[in-house]
Amino acid sequence: MEEQGKGKLQKGRAWAAWCVIVGGLIALVLLMTFSVTKGSAPISLQTVWDALFNFDSGNTHHLIIKDVRMPRVIASAMVGSALAVAGAVMQGTTRNPMADSGLLGLNSGAGFALSICFAFFPGVGYHQVIVASFLGAALGTVLVNGISSFSAREAKPMKLVLAGAAVSALLTALSQGIALYFGVAQNIMFWTVGGVAGVDWQQVRIMIPWIVSALMGAIVLSRSISLMSLGEDVAKGLGLNTAIIQLLCSLVVLVLAGTAVSVVGAVGFVGLLIPHLTRFLVGVDYRLIIPCSAVLGALLLVLADLGTRMLNPPFETPLGALIALVGVPFFLILARRQRRAI
């Protein structure tokens, strides 16, 4: 009897997941189209259509759509799904509800690289800064994984969490120190709150293959992540090589969040909010959580980006702040109705 009930529940959750994915994708397309028409210069839907299919390089509106708004909207969707999936993977593998991609030292590593760039090489170009941020993020991840892999006796996820917190604190402190000493703190802040505003096609073209392949990787790993979320002992007992899975997951998170962070700065809270929301909607199976997180994350970031432009035109509200302000009430409701943590 109970078995039957469980089967039903499982089916119900898969059904919910398909609803989220299909409904979310439709909503995403509509929202992205709508978002392209909004901004300091309002553009009609008809013009958007023309810009897409009969592009006229003499038309300013067409140029705005093609060179400014399209890359921006696409980048928001990519970044949103990347951060959300990275957060889901982190929460699943470390079994900590406070975990997100920042815990692997990604954000702090990127911040460290940024502060060095601004303090010692003030003249570097936009693209070099992005490359440097990614290298910094990679440095943070390598440090965290390296230190937590020293001895295999202690439970690995716990060690990863602790090493992540300590490495992040260290890198953040170093970048704060550099920033304050060289007087570049404010410049760095403007860079990090900038969000997706300055994204161009070249960056989008670089981002897409990385993020798409890492998303695929996350989906391939999702079964193992579900097992990891049951606890390391259970996962080992079921024949999973937890060390390798942990490493692969770290790699996926690095590519996803590292790309996102280096292009738009540390947009917090997406990686925390979306996995919790998704778990609430579709249950604890990561085969469902990961694709749903990707869709919902993209939706949230496109929406937030639209908000940054609409709230106080022609000024832009900081993206991270807007996401937190929208997300916090949601999250509080979730916290009160939580069923299971991981």
Added chain:
Amino acid sequence: MKEILQKIEKEKKQMEFKKRMVLVICAVLLCVSFIISMNTGYSQLSPSDTLRTLFGGGTEKENLVLFKFRLPRIVISMLVGAGLAVAGCVIQSVSGNQLAEPGLLGINAGAGLAVILFVISSGGSVGTSVFSLPFLALLGAAGAAFVIYMLAYKRGQGIAPLRLILTGVAVQAGISALTTVLVIRLDEKQFDFVANWQAGSIWGSNWNFVLSLLPWMIILLPIVFYKGKVLDVLNLGEDVAKGLGVSVERERGILLMLSVALAASCVSVSGGIGFVGLIAPHLSKRLVGPRHSILLPASAMTGAVLVSAADTLGRIILQPAELPTGIMIAVIGAPYFLYLLAKSR
């Protein structure tokens, strides 16, 4: 059989001895950092001058430097370290989460928001009214903690750890978002002040602040130490604790309030020092084990050593400029902790 028992007994004694040694070593380190700290600063004094002044034979200038500027700062850094470390230890045990620290209760975020609001409303003349700042920071910290507490409270269940963590993270993120929105409007000078405050510069260093902090510590620390047994039981899990006759919800509430009071009073004078509350309990857990009767005092000691050493080093490294203490804590504390983590079994 008897031999084995004797051997076990002997090992046990050795362990106890080792744990006590940790406390002794901490005390020695504390003294060392006190002496070095007395000797460092903008105006150079030789060790013998310092000693002479300490015992009452100093010139007017030496007295001024030592007793008016350096001593209160050292005392504050030690108190703040001990308070934040104990608060962090309590929060980690109550929430059962490795990543918990006083900031989770909104302390740092709330105090930071209050400071920024103050900087904005005072319009640039930050230096003139330093005295109201700790009070405002305390108010902000307590306000944020209160909001988190109310949101995480559910009738009949009290404060469930998971709900507390999620609520704490969310409120913290919300307040930080507000802070970001406000911070981008500041001019350069105001921004520098706020950035320094957030990085944790122990700037409220005079005897008034010592006097305002001391009573909290004297009253709250012993109460928390007394509650050590309850924390031990809570660590065993909610069901076991209930089975052993602990009223879990009530005790959780009391312990959280104690740590909020400790952390908020510390942060209000020290600025945004959060990391010590995370790292000192973990460090001491690795040094003396998980029993709170020794873990709590050990946390207090390691916290005090960390903050006072960090404060001293922050003044030495870039003389005559100063690095905020919060930064130095991470620079010293994180590598040592990572070393312990890497070699642990």
